[in-house]
Structures are given as structure tokens and as C-alpha cells.
Amino acid sequence: xxxxxxxxxxxxxxxxxxxxxxxxxxxxxxxxxxxxxxxxxxxxxxxxxxxxxxxxxxxxxxxxxxxxxxxxxxxxxxxxxxxxxxxxxxxxxxxxxxxxxxxxxxxxxxxxxxxxxxxxxxxxxxxxxxxxxxxxxxxxxxxxxxxxxxxxxxxxxxxxxxxxxxxxxxxxxxxxxxxxxxxxxxxxxxxxxxxxxxxxxxxxxxxxxxxxxxxxxxxxxxxxxxxxxxxxxxxxxxxxxxxxxxxxxxxxxxxxxxxxxxxxxxxxxx
Amino acid sequence: xxxxxxxxxxxxxxxxxxxxxxxxxxxxxxxxxxxxxxxxxxxxxxxxxxxxxxxxxxxxxxxxxxxxxxxxxxxxxxxxxxxxxxxxxxxxxxxxxxxxxxxxxxxxxxxxxxxxxxxxxxxxxxxxxxxxxxxxxxxxxxxxxxxxxxxxxxxxxxxxxxxxxxxxxxxxxxxxxxxxxxxxxxxxxxxxxxxxxxxxxxxxxxxxxxxxxxxxxxxxxxxxxxxxxxxxxxxxxxxxxxxxxxxxxxxxxxxxxxxxxxxxxxxxxxxxxxxxxxxxxxxxxxxxxxxxxxxxxxxxxxxxxxxxxxxxxxxxxxxxxxxxxxxxxxxxxxx
Ligand SMILES: Nc1ncnc2c1ncn2[C@@H]1O[C@H](COP(=O)(O)OP(=O)(O)OP(=O)(O)O)[C@@H](O)[C@H]1O
Ligand SMILES: [Mg+2]
Numbered sequence: 053x054x055x056x057x058x059x060x061x062x063x064x065x066x067x068x069x070x071x072x073x074x075x076x077x078x079x080x081x082x083x084x085x086x087x088x089x090x091x092x093x094x095x096x097x098x099x100x101x102x103x104x105x106x107x108x109x110x111x112x113x114x115x116x117x118x119x120x121x122x123x124x125x126x127x128x129x130x131x132x133x134x135x136x137x138x139x140x141x142x143x144x145x146x147x148x149x150x151x152x153x154x155x156x157x158x159x160x161x162x163x164x165x166x167x168x169x170x171x172x173x174x175x176x177x178x179x180x181x182x183x184x185x186x187x188x189x190x191x192x193x194x195x196x197x198x199x200x201x202x203x204x205x206x207x208x209x210x211x212x213x214x215x216x217x218x219x220x221x222x223x224x225x226x227x228x229x230x231x232x233x234x235x236x237x238x239x240x241x242x243x244x245x246x247x248x249x250x251x252x253x254x255x256x257x258x259x260x261x262x263x264x265x266x267x268x269x270x271x272x273x274x275x276x277x278x279x280x281x282x283x284x285x286x287x288x289x290x291x292x293x294x295x296x297x298x299x300x301x302x303x304x305x306x307x308x309x310x311x312x313x314x315x316x317x318x319x320x321x322x
Numbered sequence: 323x324x325x326x327x328x329x330x331x332x333x334x335x336x337x338x339x340x341x342x343x344x345x346x347x348x349x350x351x352x353x354x355x356x357x358x359x360x361x362x363x364x365x366x367x368x369x370x371x372x373x374x375x376x377x378x379x380x381x382x383x384x385x386x387x388x389x390x391x392x393x394x395x396x397x398x399x400x401x402x403x404x405x406x407x408x409x410x411x412x413x414x415x416x417x418x419x420x421x422x423x424x425x426x427x428x429x430x431x432x433x434x435x436x437x438x439x440x441x442x443x444x445x446x447x448x449x450x451x452x453x454x455x456x457x458x459x460x461x462x463x464x465x466x467x468x469x470x471x472x473x474x475x476x477x478x479x480x481x482x483x484x485x486x487x488x489x490x491x492x493x494x495x496x497x498x499x500x501x502x503x504x505x506x507x508x509x510x511x512x513x514x515x516x517x518x519x520x521x522x523x524x525x526x527x528x529x530x531x532x533x534x535x536x537x538x539x540x541x542x543x544x545x546x547x548x549x550x551x552x553x554x555x556x557x558x559x560x561x562x563x564x565x566x567x568x569x570x571x572x573x574x575x576x577x578x579x580x581x582x583x584x585x586x587x588x589x590x591x592x593x594x595x596x597x598x599x600x601x602x603x604x605x606x607x608x609x610x611x612x613x614x615x616x617x618x619x620x621x622x623x624x625x626x627x628x629x630x631x632x633x634x635x636x637x638x639x640x641x642x643x644x645x646x647x648x649x650x651x652x653x654x655x656x657x
Contacts, residue, residue: 054431054432055431055432058432065419065420137414138417143380145433146403152432308382311381311382316380
């Protein structure tokens with residue numbers, strides 16, 4: 053537990069320590085805007101009639117809370133190893149590397165949530181977004197979302213433990229692909245049935261849909277509309293449990309494999 | 323249990339793309355007792371760091387077995403890790419944005435230490451290394467030597483039983499090296515269950531600190547003994563350098579005859595004063611008395627005399643050099 057909290061602390065320090073606290077808060081608020089702005093323009097200008105803006109905006113916002121985490125996981129393996137050269141010392145400590153990563157993920161997730169909350173404060177009134185929160189679902193969803201994000205993050209990290217060169221293009225492509233497939237931006241039901249089917253099984257989509265409903269208080273499209281919100285919650289819980297378990301197994305495997313190959317302390321920067 | 327660490331027949335092969343598998347360790351065995359500072363010496367690429375990495379659970383061996391405090395490093399690494407600390411020299415590890423204090427506290431938390439205990443230890447060791455005043459400095463503002471001291475403190479704060487030091491004084495100034503060596507020596511003596519594994523390229527450092535050293539080259543151990551033993555084994559004869567006011571070749575012949583079989587005398591000149599200088603290699607150290615008497619009988623006056631002690635460096639060079647020659651034909655693929 054101490055190790056977990058210390059990991060959160062490192063994450064927070066790395067995130068925030070480069071500037072004064074108030075500048076950082078501003079940055080926190082401004083950072084996610086870039087990703088929402090494209091959606092607002094896309095739907096606001098070209099797709100006004102579709103009425104899909106709330107769907108896409110909530111989708112993008114909550115996808116953002118997940119993607120921040122697994123992006124960060126990929127980079128934290130790389131940075132700890134190459135840049136800070138602390139990976140081996142963390143690895144050798146009494147805290148398991150999985151716990152460390154979960155701590156880092158927790159910080160990132162909370163920061164992302166904070167950014168979301170700050171931005172919703174102006175997005176809701178300005179864009180007249182439907183906002184009838186069900187706090188119970190929101191809180192439960194936010195907690196399960198952490199497990200989803202951490203699970204995917206651990207899987208990401210295990211890949212990067214075994215990859216010496218950080219290939220940013222691959223990471224970008226992966227996240228872009230998942231963004232589209234998870235139905236964050238377009239309702240997958242607008243696509244051929246195959247896609248809709250795939251989207252249902254993309255691990256993030258039930259979480260995103262749950263959060264949409266929990267925040268807006270409405271079922272915004274027909275995507276996953278066959279499920280009641282409580283069924284959806286069950287579905288998210290299930291996928292969170294599976295993802296977290298898979299992530300944990302992968303990171304154990306990745307650590308062992310990295311130990312075998314001698315990748316825990318490689319540096320490529322000469 | 324008297325052995326802190328047992329290394330049995332350790333091998334490690336690195337598979338590198340496009341080249342033949344590289345045998346970094348080819349059957350290394352040794353053990354380290356409690357209370358000991360054990361040195362690993364060897365030229366670049368000998369396999370010292372590889373050995374340390376395997377012992378400290380960073381790397382898996384290809385074959386062989388290592389136990390630390392009775393725990394197998396390959397299977398029981400979770401039991402081993404709380405007992406050990408690794409400190410590598412010549413690196414710039416640390417979160418630059420954290421202060422010295424924050425960085426050390428953070429690592430103590432990874433070991434589950436209570437904050438007050440951790441704070442007290444951090445204070446104690448920062449004072450020992452003379453860095454208490456820099457505790458609020460950011461890591462990225464520190465010089466190499468200061469960082470290395472923080473690195474050492476990080477290793478000590480968590481109260482390990484085994485300390486792995488991979489070139490701990492690399493890039494550190496003379497004064498700081500002295501401090502680091504003193505800390506390591508005091509630390510190991512403080513409690514009976516402690517031990518240290520040290521690699522270094524400074525022979526004097528190994529000679530000063532280590533109760534035993536292993537000389538390793540091309541992944542094989544060539545010798546494993548106390549530094550004094552290695553120096554003695556190098557050459558059992560005693561060597562003296564004697565500067566005289568005057569001495570010639572004729573007198574040399576006479577004295578050589580007096581000293582007899584097994585004692586060699588070589589006449590040269592002192593580089594600085596150009597006075598005649600006699601180098602004597604004696605089978606028995608006690609023969610020096612006879613030599614001095616004989617020189618006096620020849621009417622030569624001693625200006626200066628000193629005993630030439632073999633150094634660990636001599637022993638090292640002789641051993642490693644010999645192996646190089648042995649292996650010239652069977653040249654293994656070196657990177
Ligand atoms: N991850 C790796 N992949 C391939 N080869 C490696 C790897 N790590 C070490 N080696 C090789 O193994 C050999 C032993 O390396 P090691 O780092 O143990 O040497 P060392 O004795 O510590 O040398 P130095 O005094 O230079 O630190 C070297 O030839 C090195 O090139
Ligand atoms: Mg080395």
C-alpha cells in the first residue's frame with residue numbers, strides 16, 4: 053500500500069512539479085480541450101441535424117480518461133528505464149512492478165477525471181448538453197473505469213517492457229483505432245452490422261456508454277440500448293475484472309521475460 | 323549458515339540478432355560469507371556486471387544457481403529483493419524534478435518503511451555523506467559525485483543485508499571516493515549479517531576494502547583469494563631497490579658470487595640522481611642482511627633503499643595477461 057501511494061506520488065510529481073501549482077491547474081483544465089474541440093467542430097458545423105453532439109462529446113471525454121492512462125503507462129516504462137534510469141531500482145524493491153504501475157495509473161486517471169470535471173463545468177451550459185447525472189452510476193462507473201484503464205495500461209506496459217525502442221506511431225495508431233472502434237466518436241450502429249458487433253466487444257465501449265448514460269441521464273443512441281443501465285454496469289464490472297486480471301498476468305509475464313532478456317535496465321541513448 | 327551468497331556454476335548466454343550467441347559467463351562459482359566485502363575484478367566486458375545483475379535478480383541466468391541468504395534468486399526473488407540493494411556507478415538515475423529528500427523518501431516507501439523511521443535514516447546517511455545541506459536541492463541540479471552519494475544513501479536507507487556495488491566510485495572525486503569507501507567499510511562491520519559485493523577497476527580500492535577478490539575474465543574465474551594472498555602468489559621472492567654512492571660491474575660480479583644461487587642482482591642507474599642502483603631479487607627475505615654486509619665490505623655506501631611490494635595491480639595484470647595469451651587461438655567472439 054505504501055508502495056502504491058508512493059507510486060501515485062511519483063506520478064503526481066512528474067506531472068506537476070515543473071511549474072507553479074496554479075499554472076498546473078490551468079494546464080490541467082486546458083489539456084483535454086484539444087481533443088474535444090475537434091468533436092465540437094465536427095458535429096457542431098457539419099452534423100448539426102444528427103443531434104449526435106452529446107453522444108460524441110461524452111464519448112470522447114470518457115475515452116480520454118482511459119486513453120490518458122494507457123498512453124502514460126507506455127511512456128512511464130520507457131521513461132523510467134531510459135530517462136530516469138530508476139526502473140531497475142523500482143523493480144528490485146519490495147513493491148511489485150504491477151503495484152507501481154497501478155499507482156501511476158491511479159494518478160493519471162484522477163488527473164484526467166479532474167480535467168473532465170473542470171471542462172464539463174463550461175461545456176454543459178455552453179453547448180446545452182443534457183446533464184442529469186446519476187451519481188451512483190457515475191461513481192461506480194468511475195471506479196470501474198479505473199480498473200479498465202489500469203488493466204489496459206498494464207497490458208500496454210508489458211508490451212513496452214519487451215520493446216526497447218518506443219515506437220510512438222504504433223501507439224498512436226493503436227489508440228486511434230480503438231477510439232473509432234469503441235464507438236466513442238460515432239455510434240457503431242451507424243456502420244455495417246459487423247462493426248457494431250465488434251464495437252460491443254471492444255473492452256472500453258460498455259464503460260463509455262455507461263458514463264454517457266450516467267452523466268446525461270439519457271440513452272443517446274441505439275448502441276447497446278438493448279441493455280438497461282444496471283445491466284450495463286454489470287457488463288462494465290465484468291470487463292473491468294477481466295481486463296485487470298489479463299493486465300496483471302501480462303505484466304507478470306512481461307516482467308519475467310524482461311528479466312530473462314536483460315531488458316530491465318537497457319538504455320539506448322548513447 | 324555462514325554463507326551469505328552462493329554462486330554455483332553460473333552461465334549466461336546473450337542471443338544477439340545477427341551474431342552467434344555470446345557467452346558472457348561460462349561457469350562462475352564462488353561464495354561470500356557474512357561480514358565480508360567480496361570484490362569482483364576483471365577487464366571491460368569480463369562479466370562482472372552480468373554476475374551482479376543475476377545475483378540481484380535483474381537478470382536470469384542461462385544455467386547455474388545463485389542463493390542469497392539461502393533464497394534462490396531465480397525462483398524466490400520476492401524473498402531476496404527486500405534483503406538487497408543495488409548501487410551502480412556512472413549513471414544519472416533519479417527523478418530530476420524531485421528533491422534529494424523526496425527521492426529518498428519515495429524509495430523508502432517502495433520498501434514499505436514507516437515515514438518517521440525513513441526520515442531518521444535519510445537524515446543520518448545524508449549527514450554521513452555530507453549532503454544534509456543539499457537535501458532540498460533538485461536531483462537534476464546535482465553533480466555526478468553528489469548524485470552518486472544520493473544513490474548510495476538510497477541503497478543504505480532501506481537497511482539491506484547485502485549491498486551490490488557496481489563500480490560505486492566511478493566518476494567520483496578523490497575525497498568523495500574516500501568517504502564512500504569508509505561508509506561501505508563501516509556499514510559492513512556494523513552488523514554481523516551484512517555483506518558487500520563490489521566491482522571496481524581501481525585495484526587500490528579492492529585491495530583496501532575487500533577481504534577476498536575474484537578475478538574474472540571472459541566469463542571465467544581465474545583466481546579467488548585474499549588480495550594479500552594473490553600478491554604473494556604472484557612472486558614469492560622479495561625485491562629491493564638500493565641506491566649506492568658508487569658501484570661497478572666488477573663489484574657486482576663479486577657480490578653475485580657471495581649471494582649465491584637463486585638471488586638475482588641487476589645493476590642500473592637511479593633515474594633522478596643517476597647514481598648506481600642495484601635491484602635485488604632475493605629468495606629469502608632475510609638475505610637482505612647478508613647483502614648489505616657484502617655491499618659494505620665492497621666499500622659502497624647506501625644512499626637509499628626500499629622494498630618493492632607487489633601490488634594487486636601486478637597480480638591482476640599478470641593473471642589477466644596470461645589468460646589473454648592462452649586464448650589467442652581459441653579466440654571467442656568478442657563484441
Ligand atoms: N544485454 C546484453 N546483450 C548482449 N550482450 C551483452 C548484454 N549485456 C552484456 N553483454 C555482453 O556481455 C559481456 C559482459 O558484460 P558485463 O557488462 O558483465 O561486463 P563487465 O565486466 O561489467 O565490464 P565493464 O568493466 O566494462 O563494466 C560483454 O561482452 C557485453 O557485451
Ligand atoms: Mg560493468
